[in-house]
Amino acid sequence: MNIYKVSFLSISFTAVKVISLFAISKFVAVVGGPSALTVLGNFQNYSAIIHILSGAMYKTGVVKYIAELKSDNDQEGFLNNFILIAVAQSLLITFLLLFFIDELTNLIFFSSQYKFIVALLLFSLPFVVFSILGISFLNGVGRINDFVLANIFASLTNLILVLVLGIFFGVTGIYIAFATYYIVVSFFAFRLLNKQIKKFSFKIQFETDVVKKLFIFSIITISSICISNFTLITIREILSSSSLPENYSGYWQGVWNLSQIIMSFITILLSTYLLPVVSKSNCFKEINIEILKTLRLIIPLSVFFSTFIFFLREPIILILFTKEFLPMADLF
Numbered sequence: 001m002n003i004y005k006v007s008f009l010s011i012s013f014t015a016v017k018v019i020s021l022f023a024i025s026k027f028v029a030v031v032g033g034p035s036a037l038t039v040l041g042n043f044q045n046y047s048a049i050i051h052i053l054s055g056a057m058y059k060t061g062v063v064k065y066i067a068e069l070k071s072d073n074d075q076e077g078f079l080n081n082f083i084l085i086a087v088a089q090s091l092l093i094t095f096l097l098l099f100f101i102d103e104l105t106n107l108i109f110f111s112s113q114y115k116f117i118v119a120l121l122l123f124s125l126p127f128v129v130f131s132i133l134g135i136s137f138l139n140g141v142g143r144i145n146d147f148v149l150a151n152i153f154a155s156l157t158n159l160i161l162v163l164v165l166g167i168f169f170g171v172t173g174i175y176i177a178f179a180t181y182y183i184v185v186s187f188f189a190f191r192l193l194n195k196q197i198k199k200f201s202f203k204i205q206f207e208t209d210v211v212k213k214l215f216i217f218s219i220i221t222i223s224s225i226c227i228s229n230f231t232l233i234t235i236r237e238i239l240s241s242s243s244l245p246e247n248y249s250g251y252w253q254g255v256w257n258l259s260q261i262i263m264s265f266i267t268i269l270l271s272t273y274l275l276p277v278v279s280k281s282n283c284f285k286e287i288n289i290e291i292l293k294t295l296r297l298i299i300p301l302s303v304f305f306s307t308f309i310f311f312l313r314e315p316i317i318l319i320l321f322t323k324e325f326l327p328m329a330d331l332f
């Protein structure tokens with residue numbers, strides 16, 4: 001599959017994701033205003049860190065090493081190993097964090113009233129890890145159509161749950177949706193993986209070499225995700241506790257959300273196309289060709305999106321948020 005076909009599929013998925021995230025941002029802005037957007041951002045950052053530590057840290061390694069393996073036997077052994085590690089790790093983190101649920105609730109929501117939402121988040125961890133690694137496996141074996149379909153399903157599930165629960169329960173319903181939507185996604189991911197799993201015989205299998213490979217490669221994911229999320233949490237705390245105007249952290253969160261959504265056009269293309277292709281390449285020349293080909297597409301896209309958003313920032317704020325968010329135009 002070439003970069004242009006993958007780009008088309010990536011853009012299709014990203015379009016669904018972008019529409020979904022824009023709709024969620026608008027809904028949260030209308031229902032809860034800047035303060036709800038700030039808390040939701042905090043919840044998402046802490047959730048991302050917890051997901052990574054629970055086993056999602058292996059997702060990039062799964063794509064890379066599965067793409068390298070040629071035979072079904074090797075893929076079967078790898079699948080058995082990473083499923084065993086991920087399930088064990090997610091259960092361990094779930095039970096461990098249950099002992100600190102009060103502290104975790106105060107960190108995320110700045111109060112103890114949402115303790116049950118943190119409990120739901122912890123309960124969903126095995127489902128989250130299975131979904132993320134299962135979808136990564138589809139990417140690694142080259143089932144790009146299924147990979148894109150699974151991601152589209154995840155985005156739509158998140159959107160539908162946010163809208164339905166938000167309408168009935170307000171901001172609390174939105175938090176519940178973000179805590180639990182991966183439970184639904186995991187069943188869909190299992191259905192897509194079913195064809196692949198039927199070819200293999202699952203057995204408890206622990207190979208030190210595979211575990212070592214996965215763990216070493218996962219350090220890249222752990223460091224990038226944890227550092228970026230802790231940075232966002234720290235910035236949000238500084239903005240909330242400073243002498244800046246009230247809701248300023250909500251305006252900053254709105255700009256960050258917009259930036260993150262637009263950048264997903266680029267990051268999805270990189271993870272969907274570039275990583276598996278580079279993993280299969282046998283020499284630097286092939287890798288260099290693929291990187292240059294990708295850059296020729298990514299750089300013009302980045303320039304276009306940046307310019308478009310900057311010059312149309314005020315209409316974009318009114319469409320995606322509310323008039324209450326207009327002060328965030330200065331942050332663009």
